[in-house]
Amino acid sequence: MLDIKWIRSNPELFKAAMIKRGLAAFDHPTNKAILEKNGNPEEPVKKMAILLEHASEAVVEKILPLEDLDKKRREMIAEVEKLQAERNTANKEIARKKAAKEPCEDLFAGMKQMSNKIKELEKALEEQDSQFTELLMNIPNAPHESVPLGFDDKSNVEVKRWGTPKEYGFEVKDHVDLGANLGILDFDRAAKISGARFSILTGNGARMERAIMNFMLDTHTQKHGYREVEPPVIVNSSSLKGTGQLPKFKEDLFKLEGYDYWLIPTAEVPVTNYYAQEILKESDLPIKLTAYTPCFRSEAGSYGKDTRGMIRQHQFDKVELVKFTKPEDSYKELELLRDDAEDILRLLGLPYRVVCLSSMDMGFSAAKTFDLEVWLPSQKMYREISSCSNFEDFQARRAGIRYKGSEAKAKTNLVHTLNGSGLAIGRTWLAILENYQDEGGRIYIPDVLQPYMGGLTHLE
RNA sequence: GGAGGAGUAGCGAAGAGGUCAUAACGCGGCGCACUCGAAAUGCGUUUACCAGCAAUGGUACGCGGGUUCGAAUCCCGCCUCCUCCGCCA
Numbered sequence A: 001m002l003d004i005k006w007i008r009s010n011p012e013l014f015k016a017a018m019i020k021r022g023l024a025a026f027d028h029p030t031n032k033a034i035l036e037k038n039g040n041p042e043e044p045v046k047k048m049a050i051l052l053e054h055a056s057e058a059v060v061e062k063i064l065p066l067e068d069l070d071k072k073r074r075e076m077i078a079e080v081e082k083l084q085a086e087r088n089t090a091n092k093e094i095a096r097k098k099a100a101k102e103p104c105e106d107l108f109a110g111m112k113q114m115s116n117k118i119k120e121l122e123k124a125l126e127e128q129d130s131q132f133t134e135l136l137m138n139i140p141n142a143p144h145e146s147v148p149l150g151f152d153d154k155s156n157v158e159v160k161r162w163g164t165p166k167e168y169g170f171e172v173k174d175h176v177d178l179g180a181n182l183g184i185l186d187f188d189r190a191a192k193i194s195g196a197r198f199s200i201l202t203g204n205g206a207r208m209e210r211a212i213m214n215f216m217l218d219t220h221t222q223k224h225g226y227r228e229v230e231p232p233v234i235v236n237s238s239s240l241k242g243t244g245q246l247p248k249f250k251e252d253l254f255k256l257e258g259y260d261y262w263l264i265p266t267a268e269v270p271v272t273n274y275y276a277q278e279i280l281k282e283s284d285l286p287i288k289l290t291a292y293t294p295c296f297r298s299e300a301g302s303y304g305k306d307t308r309g310m311i312r313q314h315q316f317d318k319v320e321l322v323k324f325t326k327p328e329d330s331y332k333e334l335e336l337l338r339d340d341a342e343d344i345l346r347l348l349g350l351p352y353r354v355v356c357l358s359s360m361d362m363g364f365s366a367a368k369t370f371d372l373e374v375w376l377p378s379q380k381m382y383r384e385i386s387s388c389s390n391f392e393d394f395q396a397r398r399a400g401i402r403y404k405g406s407e408a409k410a411k412t413n414l415v416h417t418l419n420g421s422g423l424a425i426g427r428t429w430l431a432i433l434e435n436y437q438d439e440g441g442r443i444y445i446p447d448v449l450q451p452y453m454g455g456l457t458h459l460e
Numbered sequence B: 001g002g003a004g005g006a007g008u009a010g011c012g013a014a015g016a017g018g019u020c021a022u023a024a025c026g027c028g029g030c031g032c033a034c035u036c037g038a039a040a041u042g043c044g045u046u047u048a049c050c051a052g053c054a055a056u057g058g059u060a061c062g063c064g065g066g067u068u069c070g071a072a073u074c075c076c077g078c079c080u081c082c083u084c085c086g087c088c089a
Helices: A004-009 A011-020 A029-037 A044-053 A061-099 A111-137 A175-182 A188-193 A203-223 A237-243 A268-275 A327-348 A394-399 A425-435 A447-453
Strands: A157-162 A227-229 A279-281 A287-296 A315-325 A352-356 A368-376 A381-390 A402-404 A412-414 A416-424
Touching: A004 A011, A004 A061, A011 A044, A011 A061, A029 A044, A061 A111, A157 A327, A175 A203, A175 A425, A203 A227, A203 A287, A203 A315, A203 A327, A203 A416, A203 A425, A203 A447, A237 A268, A237 A394, A268 A287, A268 A315, A268 A394, A268 A416, A315 A327, A315 A425, A327 A352, A327 A368, A327 A381, A327 A416, A327 A425, A327 A447, A352 A381, A368 A416, A368 A425, A381 A425, A394 A416, A416 A425
Parallel strands: A227 A287, A279 A402
Antiparallel strands: A157 A352, A287 A315, A315 A416, A352 A368, A368 A381, A381 A416, A402 A412
């Protein structure tokens, strides 16, 4: 959630942020006129850049009622508080007279009426306030100024590459064939038991999933200084509102029938909400947590995407990194968090690149996101294996996560929250199979994983 | 699932229709004094949120209703925790 006070005092910045987020439709008459006056280029990114340049005139339909709702709300607050003050004064007078044994029954007249009037106004205010809050809750975070303008991943900016994809000199197989041949990956039985987009690992395949998980957790806790947590994988809707999955994205989630319980789409939800409604000690920041959890996603709307293999599943394992920082440190901490995730790929010897997501490719709650993409020989491309984001105070405001110094009149401030995959375990598993295969379909187990596999050097 | 008990500041805890909600009292935190320094001691200070330029005003005693001129206090429903029983890994 954005700060309404910031929105109020920086209306142009706010509008520009929303245009960057793609909330200005090109076919709105006003926006259309602006575009036509400025040459109306073909490319959507150029269109967006023009609207951004003319932010003051451009229309962002979705947010139009915000100002009115806010104004009305504040008027109502003033009105109801005035009456409350009157009531409080009268009640104090009654109490004083009672104590002094003076007659006060005459003061009762009209009090009931006033009380009812206040109740009415309070109810109306609540209604107004919930309309306002709902709109505000549905407005995405403002992108950081360094975020590239863009519609989709075509505008993402590559930041760095590490490692060199191997030349194989033979026809590489993908992880589906490799896994099937090794007898460690089974989609047919998973479909029988559950359905599409599920998989079963068996034997050393299952063991390697566990090895990867432990390797990641050990590295983050022992080498990178994170504290491990093992949270619930079922959460309530309040937690999902805190991190931004609700109210807007409920179709992406699995809900338990008959309960206010949801399966987590990522450990970000329980781990960020670990400190919901709390005030942290400034001297404890930054706080760094890591967690392994299974993650559950409905993948509604991704029909036909990544249907082969383990890349996109309804259930997958992930090790997550979460940070709570002071606002002035959050971008420095984002770089560090990203490097902690990168370290896993480097230790595993998997070639990867880092991209900075464009303004519309970013998630709803993020202010800035880096994706780590691992090389997949079978697809001859880099594929997402981690997403590292700074949410600034967007989640902290929703979840009520604040910090405060220990001095006497220290101010309470919102923390900044960050998180990143460190890493997606299933995608790491398949990247190992594909990158470390030989011509016969044997898989070399990366050195750092061998101790976790009882010294085993190959899957064969 | 059944029976009891409890939920008030960071923690413990008082308050039992109005004059005791910033909320007694104790602990803790912060500052100062004393000290070479520390401990001990003494003094001061220490809730959060909302509206407002400010002065100031408002809200909050687990949550939601009700009774009343007025509710932390009385009544109803819910949630969480504790104890016992049942069931269970």
